[in-house]
Amino acid sequence: MSADAEIPESRRGAVYDRGYRPYEGPRGRRGAATGALYRASIRRALGLRRAWRQKVAPFVLLGVVTVPAIVNVGIGYITRDQPIDRIEIITYREYVGVSSALLLFVALVAPDVMCPDRRQRVLPLMFARPLTGTDYVVAKVGSITTILFAFSFLPQVVLFIGNMLVSDSALDYFTGHLDVLWQVPVAVLLLAVYYAVIGCAISSLTDRRIVAGAAVIGLFLVTSISSGVIVGESDSFDGNDGSLGALINVLALPLHLRDVVFLGHVDPYSQLGGVDNGGLLAAATYIVVLCLGLGVLWRRYRWVER
């Protein structure tokens, strides 16, 4: 008697070769591929689906950039019943310029999102899909812009809601700060796009993350120091002491635009203070830098363009 015969029919197992099932569902083209790469890049930048070590840097940064908002709101809460003027350790305008933390983040994340594709030779696999070089750049720059925007904007939201809640009248605070509701996102977006383009452009020039990260920081520091030497440090300014040399300061350039967004003009105590049409010149230089960065990116990925 065979072993099979001893087992009741209902209890017998079977091994199936599932074989291959063709896909017959909907299929996207460039837009879908770009979206997929955008999402994959965000996951990579945030360390999602990666080892816990990869998650530390982005979320520590988010914590660091949120601290001023929490402290500001905390002081407001503690002193809410005191007969003293409201104490603000940071304003919405200044908060857009928490750039040293963001700078470190860009130097860390942009190379991590860009360099391995080249170093590990993943690009041919990507461009064998319905994806062009332009789509690739859009997805990569877009992902880093999104994260920088989120990491700059979320603390502002914490600050705004916190200030509203600890104020004497939340409604009065809200109606009294309506202009902040457009100024903050616009200024943060200007900053995020700028850092993302520069970070991606520099990272596209090398396949080594450490080199790209050092180059990003180096560019900002060198231009900042050079501008300081030429123009002088803004801390010592009495107002309107700036000069055109401030425009070579790649680090401070988006902050001049931030000031234009919040104040309607360049901060007179900045390195560009007192320069005729300073805001316009800052905007023009900003656009030139962005175009240069995008030009580098286009050139680096044009080999898949027809």
Place this chain on the structure above:
Amino acid sequence: MAHEVWQTLAVDADTLLRVTGLTKRYPGVTALDDLTLEIPRGRTGLVGANGAGKSTMFRLLLGLAQPTEGHIQVCGIDVADDPIEVRSRLGYMPEHDCLPLDQTAADVVSTFGELSGLPRRAARQRASDILDLVGLDEARFRPIGGFSTGMRQRTKLAQALVGDPELVLLDEPTAGLDPLGREEMLALVSRLGTFGISVLMATHLLDDVQQVCDHVVMIDGGKLVVSGATDSLLDRTGVVTVDVGRHSDELVAGLARAGLAATIENGLVEATVDGDKEMDLLRDVVADLGLPLFRLSTRLTSLDEVFLRGTGESA
């Protein structure tokens, strides 16, 4: 003008790939030189020595490079007209390492599924199915950095298949594999035909092509050497192999007396026969000598011989 003429050509339903007058020149070198060929659906081997133009051919097929002259039509679509549509129908497995080592196989294959245009959920499901198909079911949640060469080759094949391509381009799929891994990879490639996926396999290993491909394209120095069905290329050589056990010497002597040239190769008698009469004569010699006949077969040419003959090196 030539382009317009090309557009009017009817596309045979069985023709997967049509190349006409394809030339690709780089500064100082011509990678492909006036190549014209048609490749039917099924498994096709693209054979050539290193530098023959195989990789250039793949880049042109994917629309990643522009031909200097000529046209390529894949699945009835001109690559010059719509490279994106062509790419959405192709899968590509490069020869070189190309996988992100710090990600799991499931993540990588799923992401490439999405990049091929599949919705997120479908991509994850197909990634799981395809990794199972290539034998990486157990390892799919491990980082690729810890994979063996064979496992990485399977992952590369999986990412090429996840988008359910009509044609998959395999560039040296057995490169770097041990004999067992090579056999398993060839078995996988062989199965693809049964799934309705056509294969264009670039290799310089003619044995691989002979084992799994039903069509062969041989190129050398950017020029077409030969193209045709594998069976049609493996001609009869006129050499008959006879296995008479320990009596090979006796048979060679007997054949010589009957006027047939014969030699002993690896313990087997190889006799040159021309036509049915000489074949009958050989049979009679074996019978007259009373020798045991274990095997009598005609020897076919190998693809190596076809290639060497085509490139003029056989002499």
